[in-house]
Amino acid sequence: xxxxxxxxxxxxxxxxxxxxxxxxxxxxxxxxxxxxxxxxxxxxxxxxxxxxxxxxxxxxxxxxxxxxxxxxxxxxxxxxxxxxxxxxxxxxxxxxxxxxxxxxxxxxxxxxxxxxxxxxxxxxxxxxxxxxx
Amino acid sequence: xxxxxxxxxxxxxxxxxxxxxxxxxxxxxxxxxxxxxxxxxxxxxxxxxxxxxxxxxxxxxxxxxxxxxxxxxxxxxxxxxxxxxxxxxxxxxxxxxxxxxxxxxxxxxxxxxxxxxxxxxxxxxxxxxxxxxxxxxxxxxxxxxxxxxxxxxxxxxxxxxxxxxxxxxxxxxxxxxxxxxxxxxxxxxxxxxxxxxxxxxxxxxxxxxxxxxxxxxxxxxxxxxxxxxxxxxxxxxxxxxxxxxxxxxxxxxxxxxxxxxxxxxxxxxxxxxxxxxxxxxxxxxxxxxxxxxxxxxxxxxxxxxxx
Numbered sequence: 001x002x003x004x005x006x007x008x009x010x011x012x013x014x015x016x017x018x019x020x021x022x023x024x025x026x027x028x029x030x031x032x033x034x035x036x037x038x039x040x041x042x043x044x045x046x047x048x049x050x051x052x053x054x055x056x057x058x059x060x061x062x063x064x065x066x067x068x069x070x071x072x073x074x075x076x077x078x079x080x081x082x083x084x085x086x087x088x089x090x091x092x093x094x095x096x097x098x099x100x101x102x103x104x105x106x107x108x109x110x111x112x113x114x115x116x117x118x119x120x121x122x123x124x125x126x127x128x129x130x131x132x133x
Numbered sequence: 134x135x136x137x138x139x140x141x142x143x144x145x146x147x148x149x150x151x152x153x154x155x156x157x158x159x160x161x162x163x164x165x166x167x168x169x170x171x172x173x174x175x176x177x178x179x180x181x182x183x184x185x186x187x188x189x190x191x192x193x194x195x196x197x198x199x200x201x202x203x204x205x206x207x208x209x210x211x212x213x214x215x216x217x218x219x220x221x222x223x224x225x226x227x228x229x230x231x232x233x234x235x236x237x238x239x240x241x242x243x244x245x246x247x248x249x250x251x252x253x254x255x256x257x258x259x260x261x262x263x264x265x266x267x268x269x270x271x272x273x274x275x276x277x278x279x280x281x282x283x284x285x286x287x288x289x290x291x292x293x294x295x296x297x298x299x300x301x302x303x304x305x306x307x308x309x310x311x312x313x314x315x316x317x318x319x320x321x322x323x324x325x326x327x328x329x330x331x332x333x334x335x336x337x338x339x340x341x342x343x344x345x346x347x348x349x350x351x352x353x354x355x356x357x358x359x360x361x362x363x364x365x366x367x368x369x370x371x372x373x374x375x376x377x378x379x380x381x382x383x384x385x386x387x388x389x390x391x392x393x394x395x396x397x398x399x400x401x402x403x404x405x406x407x408x409x410x411x412x413x414x415x416x417x418x419x420x421x422x423x424x425x426x427x428x429x430x431x432x433x434x435x436x437x438x439x440x
């Protein structure tokens with residue numbers, strides 16, 4: 001669950017963001033407390049607090065005095081936008097590097113991606129497939 | 134943040150052995166520290182001096198702003214769980230807990246009872262007859278249930294199996310969340326405790342090698358992996374603390390955080406940067422310091438690589 005070598009508080013913040021993106025933490029819903037995060041990830045509460053505070057500073061979470069942390073309205077949009085910006089760097093760039101190493105051209109790559117995407121969609125969504133063929 | 138412990142120029146000499154060599158550091162209130170280092174590095178000596186169970190040869194220290202020696206005001210607020218705690222011959226765990234209850238003002242009996250059940254400790258068996266793990270459990274229970282403002286755990290897990298160690302870590306975190314206090318945990322199972330501790334103190338041959346937040350330490354080094362000649366170009370001018378090679382491929386551990394430019398350069402050169410775990414970093418730093426022993430303990434200038 002936790003990887004070595006990356007700042008823990010960032011990983012905690014990302015895991016909360018993941019729950020916001022997949023909808024398990026809805027906007028205006030109560031976010032896990034620092035102590036709950038610390039117990040769940042088995043980390044120091046100060047580290048968990050640092051992750052939570054980072055999300056507060058970003059406007060993803062907000063504090064209701066005496067009650068706890070809540071997901072801010074618009075948080076999901078904010079997080080998704082941020083992840084999309086980072087997507088090229090964190091996923092596309094390494095993909096291109098490895099492809100270059102293996103002699104795959106960007107065209108080969110895009111074909112691979114389209115093939116996989118089709119296979120993954122499978123029979124479930126035949127209707128949408130027509131356009132991409 | 135207030136400092137609950139201030140140590141300056143602490144030295145402990147046994148005849149011709151210098152166990153603690155001119156050590157200075159402070160400990161913040163309500164923080165979990167990892168006191169890490171090899172066997173014989175001086176961890177236990179430092180802790181026993183801080184708890185007034187041993188005398189310093191020179192140097193000064195303040196616990197809660199006071200001298201700890203024969204100072205009941207200070208001592209009752211500290212708990213030292215020794216790795217090799219001795220008990221009277223006929224003592225049973227129940228006796229040890231009863232004494233602890235008298236001594237520690239914040240003792241929580243309900244918490245102690247819960248821990249006894251968690252560790253499945255036979256409290257009416259003589260301590261002499263307990264297994265090594267059960268003996269460690271006695272110390273761990275006293276250390277946790279005493280809720281002392283400063284608690285020292287010196288290698289508290291000897292003989293504890295993986296399940297019991299996990300119980301210890303979980304209970305420590307949960308109770309610390311409810312009742313924040315200062316905990317100094319000495320360990321050489323660095324990977325196991327690295328997520329629990331907020332600050333790291335690494336001690337090596339009686340000197341402080343590292344005194345930082347765990348988060349800062351995590352970014353402190355990277356292992357660069359790739360073609361040996363290419364790596365040499367990249368690491369020129371950086372501080373290398375370790376190097377190993379397999380054929381034409383090398384893995385070189387460098388100090389210093391990598392910025393975006395560094396990462397771009399790595400990508401262009403076809404090199405990879407792998408994170409270095411706290412345990413690896415400490416092993417490397419300790420080895421590196423051993424190779425440059427007579428100079429600066431942090432090895433800030435040397436390019437020398439011990440083999």
